[in-house]
Amino acid sequence: MLMSNSARTAKLHFMANGFRVLKPGDHVLCGVSGDAIALDDLRYWSVEKQEAYASAAIATKAMRP
DSSP, X not given: OOOOOTTOBOEEXXXXXXXXXXEOOSEXXXXXXXXXXXXXXXXXXXXXXXXXXXXXXXXXXXXXX
């Protein structure tokens, strides 16, 4: 029987040009809002903070000093 990844949070290692899946899942959580982000929709993250962001606006806010 195949196991489904639905409703499981993935663990990723964020790199400058992509990410590596460390633990399979179908989504990650936004580091600011806590919203679930489908891996197919993940576009914004911080390599330094190793966290994902749900939108460009949230990413910009998170990276401001």
